[in-house]
Amino acid sequence: MGAEPPVIVLVRPQLGQNIGKAARAMLNFGVTEMRLVRPRDGWPNPDAGPAASGADVVLQRAQVFDTVQEAVADCSMVYATTVRRRDLVMPVLTPEQVAENATAAGQRTAILFGAERSGLETEEVALANAIVTVPINPDFASLNLAQAVILLAYEWSKRSELAVPPARELELPAPHAEIEGMIAQLDEALVEKGYFHPPSRMQATRNTIRTIFTKTGWSSREVKAVRGIFRALMGPPRRR
Amino acid sequence: MGAEPPVIVLVRPQLGQNIGKAARAMLNFGVTEMRLVRPRDGWPNPDAGPAASGADVVLQRAQVFDTVQEAVADCSMVYATTVRRRDLVMPVLTPEQVAENATAAGQRTAILFGAERSGLETEEVALANAIVTVPINPDFASLNLAQAVILLAYEWSKRSELAVPPARELELPAPHAEIEGMIAQLDEALVEKGYFHPPSRMQATRNTIRTIFTKTGWSSREVKAVRGIFRALMGPPRRR
Numbered sequence: 322m323g324a325e326p327p328v329i330v331l332v333r334p335q336l337g338q339n340i341g342k343a344a345r346a347m348l349n350f351g352v353t354e355m356r357l358v359r360p361r362d363g364w365p366n367p368d369a370g371p372a373a374s375g376a377d378v379v380l381q382r383a384q385v386f387d388t389v390q391e392a393v394a395d396c397s398m399v400y401a402t403t404v405r406r407r408d409l410v411m412p413v414l415t416p417e418q419v420a421e422n423a424t425a426a427g428q429r430t431a432i433l434f435g436a437e438r439s440g441l442e443t444e445e446v447a448l449a450n451a452i453v454t455v456p457i458n459p460d461f462a463s464l465n466l467a468q469a470v471i472l473l474a475y476e477w478s479k480r481s482e483l484a485v486p487p488a489r490e491l492e493l494p495a496p497h498a499e500i501e502g503m504i505a506q507l508d509e510a511l512v513e514k515g516y517f518h519p520p521s522r523m524q525a526t527r528n529t530i531r532t533i534f535t536k537t538g539w540s541s542r543e544v545k546a547v548r549g550i551f552r553a554l555m556g557p558p559r560r561r
Numbered sequence: 562m563g564a565e566p567p568v569i570v571l572v573r574p575q576l577g578q579n580i581g582k583a584a585r586a587m588l589n590f591g592v593t594e595m596r597l598v599r600p601r602d603g604w605p606n607p608d609a610g611p612a613a614s615g616a617d618v619v620l621q622r623a624q625v626f627d628t629v630q631e632a633v634a635d636c637s638m639v640y641a642t643t644v645r646r647r648d649l650v651m652p653v654l655t656p657e658q659v660a661e662n663a664t665a666a667g668q669r670t671a672i673l674f675g676a677e678r679s680g681l682e683t684e685e686v687a688l689a690n691a692i693v694t695v696p697i698n699p700d701f702a703s704l705n706l707a708q709a710v711i712l713l714a715y716e717w718s719k720r721s722e723l724a725v726p727p728a729r730e731l732e733l734p735a736p737h738a739e740i741e742g743m744i745a746q747l748d749e750a751l752v753e754k755g756y757f758h759p760p761s762r763m764q765a766t767r768n769t770i771r772t773i774f775t776k777t778g779w780s781s782r783e784v785k786a787v788r789g790i791f792r793a794l795m796g797p798p799r800r801r
Contacts, residue, residue, distance in 0.1 A: 551794060
């Protein structure tokens with residue numbers, strides 16, 4: 322059983338557009354529960370829908386609260402996204418560590434995001450169990466709200482059941498005998514063409530060729546294609 | 562010493578605003594090299610600057626190219642961000658795996674991002690060593706360009722803090738331009754030999770050939786050897 326997705330709590334968000342973008346970011350990674358604490362322009366906000374690009378379900382279900390305390394009342398773990406606060410002695414985790422912790426504990430988790438410009442207030446951060454900080458370029462730290470949300474949601478989904486790793490439809494490398502068959506065909510052709518010269522270098526050159534074509538990892542299908550290419554190169558021009 | 566940050570290649574980007582947002586996303590994670598292939602509205606684009614929110618240095622240094630081939634000519638590893646392609650047999654990696662690979666090898670890496678709506682064309686994906694796909698909610702896959710860029714840049718920066726493992730004694734893969742040179746030589750020869758038949762299958766066959774020879778990971782020395790082999794196969798028997 323995977324961990325329940327985190328609750329995303331937007332604290333005093335200013336622009337409806339940013340609320341919509343956060344919803345879109347969340348749903349991309351299967352995170353659907355948004356809570357709003359005193360959104361500046363009230364709720365619902367007509368600017369949110371268009372910015373959500375189809376993630377309306379997240380907006381429709383969003384709940385509004387007066388305080389952060391109420392918004393996280395049912396959550397066992399609360400993380401506050403912010404840079405390190407000199408005024409608070411709290412653990413500081415990366416998004417990856419938050420995802421790891423949550424998966425391990427399997428409890429209801431909330432992640433707080435502050436207002437676009439001002440961020441979270443000290444009292445709000447102090448409510449959290451830990452701070453979460455995205456490790457960022459110290460010379461250019463300019464993550465917007467939706468970007469912070471998407472990184473947290475992305476890390477979460479990597480640990481959850483939703484994150485279906487891309488199916489590897491890779492073909493398996495061909496059995497070694499097929500690679501050898503291809504090399505033998507090539508070797509015969511190269512002997513015919515007088516490629517191995519001088520004779521004293523012949524074994525070294527053969528070893529090089531074997532290494533080059535063995536390391537390719539080609540599948541049976543690809544070996545067949547390459548053998549066809551060799552034949553075509555050797556043959557006379559074909560008229561069609 | 563960390564791995565060199567990847568080159569972010571935006572292929573036929575449409576809106577200047579999105580180019581600016583991508584620059585902002587990059588710089589947050591210390592990724593500064595942007596390349597543009599045929600931006601729809603030309604370059605520079607007055608809409609890019611305001612959207613970059615201060616990441617102007619990335620835009621100022623952005624280089625423009627006519628083709629993806631030219632844009633990745635000096636890169637040894639090329640990743641194409643896209644969903645899985647039924648028409649191409651290629652490795653599919655997560656952003657995390659791309660970052661792991663690159664850190665290990667310490668080589669120049671390019672990541673291709675397609676146009677906002679249409680994405681990358683098959684021929685462009687075929688140029689890459691592998692596909693990179695963000696594992697995403699299958700019921701709501703709605704990542705925009707800047708979001709895709711930020712996730713790749715973020716994963717990269719997580720690894721760049723780690724110590725780079727000691728250089729392996731293996732030869733590094735050849736720069737992409739050398740692989741392309743080899744493929745061009747082969748293509749010319751195969752056209753001459755009448756290999757591409759019927760003409761309706763020509764592009765698909767070319768994509769297959771490109772994939773087969775790009776995935777080899779051959780070094781410059783090996784590419785040179787294979788080009789010699791192609792020449793020998795095509796030439797008349799030599800008497801010594």
